[in-house]
Amino acid sequence: MSTQVALPDAHAVDSDAVLRGDRAAFEDLVRQESPRLYRVILRILHDEDEAKSIMQETFLQAYKGLETFRGESKLTTWLYGIGINLARAALRKRQRLQSLGDEELDRLQPAFHRGMYAEPYEPWSPEKLAEVQDRKSLVHKAIEQLPEQYRTVLVLRDIEEWSTEETAKMLSISEGAVRVRLHRARQALRALLDPYFKR
Amino acid sequence: MLNEPRQRSPLCCREVNAFLVAYGENTLEESLRKRFEEHLAHCARCKCYLDQYTTTIALVKESGQEEHPTPPEELIQLTLSFLREQLGEDLGTGGCGCR
Numbered sequence: 001m002s003t004q005v006a007l008p009d010a011h012a013v014d015s016d017a018v019l020r021g022d023r024a025a026f027e028d029l030v031r032q033e034s035p036r037l038y039r040v041i042l043r044i045l046h047d048e049d050e051a052k053s054i055m056q057e058t059f060l061q062a063y064k065g066l067e068t069f070r071g072e073s074k075l076t077t078w079l080y081g082i083g084i085n086l087a088r089a090a091l092r093k094r095q096r097l098q099s100l101g102d103e104e105l106d107r108l109q110p111a112f113h114r115g116m117y118a119e120p121y122e123p124w125s126p127e128k129l130a131e132v133q134d135r136k137s138l139v140h141k142a143i144e145q146l147p148e149q150y151r152t153v154l155v156l157r158d159i160e161e162w163s164t165e166e167t168a169k170m171l172s173i174s175e176g177a178v179r180v181r182l183h184r185a186r187q188a189l190r191a192l193l194d195p196y197f198k199r
Numbered sequence: 200m201l202n203e204p205r206q207r208s209p210l211c212c213r214e215v216n217a218f219l220v221a222y223g224e225n226t227l228e229e230s231l232r233k234r235f236e237e238h239l240a241h242c243a244r245c246k247c248y249l250d251q252y253t254t255t256i257a258l259v260k261e262s263g264q265e266e267h268p269t270p271p272e273e274l275i276q277l278t279l280s281f282l283r284e285q286l287g288e289d290l291g292t293g294g295c296g297c298r
Contacts (some may be wrong), residue, residue, distance in 0.1 A: 023270065031287060034275050051210070052274060056281045064283060113209030121247040124254060139262040158256055158265030164224065177222045184220075190255040197254075 015075045019066055030059055033076060037083050043155045044087040054090060058083035068170065073169040081170040084152065090150045099147045100188070108183060108191035124197040132196055142192040150185035157182050210238045215245050219252055 013032050019027035042051040062079050069078055100108075111118035130137060143151060144192060156167045157178070164182075168175045207230075210218075215238050221227050222235055239246050 030278055030282070033237065034278065038274070052277075055274075056278050057277060059282055060285050063286065110215075110216060113213045113214040115213045117212050117216075117248065121244055121251065123247055124251055129254070134266075135258070136262045139258045143259065154259060155263075158259045183220045185257055186259075188254060189234055189259065190251050193255060193258065194251070 018075065019069060020067060029075075029079070033079060037080060040155070040160055041062060041083055041087045043159060044084065045091055051087075052089060055189060057086055063085070067117070073166075077166055077169050081172070084156070084170050086150055088152055091151075098144070099151075100145050102147070104190050105147060105184065108179065108188040109190075110187060113133065122193075122199060125199045128184045128197045128199070138196060139189075139193065142189050145192065146185055146188060149187070150181050152188075153178055153181040154185040158186075207234075212235050212238075212242060212245050215239070219249065223253070223256070225241070233246075 007019065013028045013070045014025045015023070018029050020044050026102075034055065038051055038055050041058075042048065045051050045054065061082050064142050065082075069075065129135075143154065146154065152171070153167060154161050156170065157164065160168070164175050171178070215235055217233070218227060218235055224233070227235060239249065
């Protein structure tokens with residue numbers, strides 16, 4: 001029995017047929033996954049034209065590379081892995097001067113002294129959290145400062161809400177590495193946002 | 200990330216910080232989760248940091264809720280045309296996409 005993934009409207013994507021190189025089945029895959037794949041790539045790149053181009057390249061590489069799919073993950077996970085890595089490469093190319101360096105990211109991590117936080121933390125002001133105009137844009141800009149490897153994990157885990165396991169497979173890193181990068185990304189963001197929300 | 204903390208002894212702030220992701224994923228082993236929460240109950244700094252940390256996650260999720268345009272049908276058609284051209288094969292005419 002072939003493996004099928006349901007499309008919202010009519011028929012299911014037949015993964016086995018896709019892997020056999022069935023062109024109509026691959027077209028179904030393109031139709032099904034284009035919306036989300038485009039959105040994920042766009043969240044990484046923040047450039048519509050580039051995202052469209054990367055999305056097309058993703059499907060091309062996937063079709064050409066079907067024989068290399070080893071079945072260690074879902075077909076869609078493998079497909080997104082291709083797209084995400086293409087997007088990351090494009091981002092790294094243009095991000096060199098724009099994002100935080102490793103030392104700056106380190107400085108945004110909390111410091112400890114004898115096991116305790118080295119500095120005090122005060123609760124954020126609920127009024128400021130509610131008041132800050134264009135809060136989404138503020139958070140967006142902070143995310144854009146993150147180095148690519150941290151930004152990508154944050155997008156996949158906290159925005160797209162993929163599991164640690166799926167994220168690890170897409171990025172070809174360990175689950176432990178996903179958690180470490182996610183934690184450092186979140187802590188850096190907290191520090192970047194703190195001046196806007198503290199009392 | 201830290202090595203496993205000493206068994207049964209109270210956690211310090213640094214250890215609690217190291218387990219924040221696992222706590223949020225609900226993957227901490229039961230006795231460790233209890234020690235984690237016991238520490239939070241009496242450590243104002245850790246509680247405050249956790250609040251800011253979880254608020255940051257919520258703000259990230261909120262920022263992702265903004266509308267990103269769904270690719271129009273024409274982009275899907277363009278993608279199929281692109282693939283056909285690159286592969287020199289017919290990937291289907293697409294039409295309205297209905298069957």
